[in-house]
Amino acid sequence: MSLVRGFLALLLLLVAVLLQVTFFPHVAWHGVVPDLALLVVVAAGLTRGPQFAAVLGFTGGLLLDLAPPADHYAGRWALALVVVGFVVGRIRPPGQGSRPEPVMVVAAAAAASFLGTSLFALSGLVLQDPVVSVPDMLQVILVALVWDVLLTPLLVPPMMLLFRRTEPARVSLA
Amino acid sequence: MAMREKRWRDRLEPVDRSSRSTLVALVLACATLITLDHVGGALDPARRAVGEFVGPAEDAANGVVAPFEAVPRWFHTRSSLEDRVTALKAENALLRQQVATTALDRNRLAEYDGLAATASTVRHTLVPAHVIAHGPAQSFSQTVTIDAGTAAGVHADLTVLNNDGLVGRVISATRSTATVLLLLDRDSVVGGRLGSSMEVGFLQGRGQLSGDATLDLKLLDGAFIANKGDTAVTFGSEDGAPYIAGVPIGKVTAVYSSPRETSRRVEIKPFVDFTALDLVGVAVPSGTRSDRGLVKPGQSAAKEAGR
Numbered sequence: 113m114s115l116v117r118g119f120l121a122l123l124l125l126l127v128a129v130l131l132q133v134t135f136f137p138h139v140a141w142h143g144v145v146p147d148l149a150l151l152v153v154v155a156a157g158l159t160r161g162p163q164f165a166a167v168l169g170f171t172g173g174l175l176l177d178l179a180p181p182a183d184h185y186a187g188r189w190a191l192a193l194v195v196v197g198f199v200v201g202r203i204r205p206p207g208q209g210s211r212p213e214p215v216m217v218v219a220a221a222a223a224a225s226f227l228g229t230s231l232f233a234l235s236g237l238v239l240q241d242p243v244v245s246v247p248d249m250l251q252v253i254l255v256a257l258v259w260d261v262l263l264t265p266l267l268v269p270p271m272m273l274l275f276r277r278t279e280p281a282r283v284s285l286a
Numbered sequence: 287m288a289m290r291e292k293r294w295r296d297r298l299e300p301v302d303r304s305s306r307s308t309l310v311a312l313v314l315a316c317a318t319l320i321t322l323d324h325v326g327g328a329l330d331p332a333r334r335a336v337g338e339f340v341g342p343a344e345d346a347a348n349g350v351v352a353p354f355e356a357v358p359r360w361f362h363t364r365s366s367l368e369d370r371v372t373a374l375k376a377e378n379a380l381l382r383q384q385v386a387t388t389a390l391d392r393n394r395l396a397e398y399d400g401l402a403a404t405a406s407t408v409r410h411t412l413v414p415a416h417v418i419a420h421g422p423a424q425s426f427s428q429t430v431t432i433d434a435g436t437a438a439g440v441h442a443d444l445t446v447l448n449n450d451g452l453v454g455r456v457i458s459a460t461r462s463t464a465t466v467l468l469l470l471d472r473d474s475v476v477g478g479r480l481g482s483s484m485e486v487g488f489l490q491g492r493g494q495l496s497g498d499a500t501l502d503l504k505l506l507d508g509a510f511i512a513n514k515g516d517t518a519v520t521f522g523s524e525d526g527a528p529y530i531a532g533v534p535i536g537k538v539t540a541v542y543s544s545p546r547e548t549s550r551r552v553e554i555k556p557f558v559d560f561t562a563l564d565l566v567g568v569a570v571p572s573g574t575r576s577d578r579g580l581v582k583p584g585q586s587a588a589k590e591a592g593r
C-alpha cells in the first residue's frame with residue numbers, strides 16, 4: 113500500500129515537471145513558468161507534514177535537476193524544495209484531518225514560492241552557476257511568485273485532497 | 287504578546303526527532319550532489335538515465351499538450367487572415383528581392399571599401415559617385431556621366447579614380463551630374479611617370495572602349511627603354527588640377543620603337559576595367575563642401591603625410 117502511495121506521489125511530481133517544461137512555456141511571461149513541482153510539495157506539506165514533504169521535495173527537486181532541459185548543478189532544486197517542504201510542513205495545523213484555511217493555503221504557497229525560488233537563485237549565486245545580476249533575479253522571483261499564487265487556488269486544493277485521501281492514519285503526538 | 291506567541295506555537299506541528307534528522311539527511315544529500323556535480327562528471331550517468339526516461343515522456347506530453355496550445359490559433363477572423371497573407375506576401379517579395387541583389391550589394395560594399403583604401407593611398411578626399419551613363423561610341427569620344435555635380439563639390443578639372451587606379455578627369459559639371467573624360471579618349475593626355483625609373487612621359491588614349499583597350503606612353507627621353515611590367519603613375523599637375531600626383535594608371539605591356547619618330551612608343555594597359563565602371567571617386571581639395579559623405583583618407587595615412 114505504501115509503495116502504491118509513493119508511486120502515486122512520484123507520478124504527480126512527474127506530471128508536474130512535464131507540464132512545467134512542455135505546456136507552460138507556451139504561456140510563460142518573460143520566460144518564467146509556474147513552479148508546479150513546488151506546489152505539489154506545498155500541498156504535501158500542508159497535509160502530510162514536514163518529513164513526507166521534505167522527501168517529496170527532494171525527489172521532485174532531483175527530477176527537476178536531472179530532467180533534460182536542466183543544465184545547472186544537480187541538487188540545487190532538490191535543496192530548495194527540501195527546505196520548502198520542511199518549512200511548509202511545519203505550519204500544517206496539527207491533528208488528523210484538520211484543514212488549513214484557504215487564506216493560509218495561498219499565503220503558504222506564496223511564502224514557499226518566494227523561499228524556493230530565492231534559495232535556488234542564492235545557491236546559484238554562491239556556486240556562480242549562471243552568473244545573473246540580483247535585480248534580474250528579483251524580477252524572476254517575483255514573477256514566479258505571482259504565477260504560483262494565481263495557480264494555487266486551482267491546483268493545491270485538489271492535490272491536498274488527494275494527499276489526504278492517501279494518508280495513513282496519523283499517530284497523535286499530543 | 288506572549289500569549290499570542292504561545293498560541294502560534296501551539297498551532298505549529300511539534301517537530302519530532304525523526305523529521306528533523308530526515309531534513310538534515312536530505313540537506314546533506316543535496317550538498318553532496320551539488321559537490322559531485324561541481325567537481326564534474328560523476329552525475330552524468332544519472333542525468334543520462336533520467337533523460338532517457340523523461341525525454342520520451344516530455345515528447346509524449348508535448349504531443350498531448352499541442353492541441354490545447356493551438357486553441358487560440360483557431361480563433362482567427364477572415365480579415366485578419368487576409369491581412370496576414372498580405373503581410374507575408376510583401377515580406378516574401380522583399381526577401382526575394384534581397385536574395386536577388388545580394389551579389390550586387392556585396393560587390394558595391396567591396397567597391398566602397400576599395401575606394402576608402404584608395405583615399406588613404408592617394409591622401410586625398412574623395413567624393414563617391416556612381417557612373418550612371420556611358421557616352422555612345424558613335425560620338426567617337428569616351429565619356430561617362432557620374433551622379434555627383436557641383437552640389438557635391440565636383441567641378442571641371444578634377445581627377446576621377448576608382449579603387450584600381452586613374453579613370454579620367456571631370457570636363458564639365460551640372461548641379462547633380464558631371465561628365466568625365468575617360469583616359470581612353472583620344473583627347474585625354476595625362477602626364478605620367480614610370481615607377482621604377484622615374485622617367486616622365488605623356489599618356490594618350492587611343493579611342494577604344496573595349497576590355498583590352500590600351501594607352502600610348504610617349505617618353506620624353508627617347509633613348510630610354512621601358513621595362514615590361516613597369517607601372518605608370520601620374521606625376522601630377524599644379525594644385526592637383528586636372529590630375530593629382532601618384533595615382534596608378536597602368537602597366538607597360540609592350541615597347542615599340544620606330545626610326546621615324548624621335549621617341550619610343552610604350553603601350554600601357556590601364557588598371558581600371560573601363561567596361562565595368564560603377565563606383566568612382568572624384569578627388570576634391572580638403573575642406574570642400576558637399577551634399578554627401580566624403581571618403582577621407584584614414585588616420586594612419588594622415589599621420590604619415592604629417593611626418
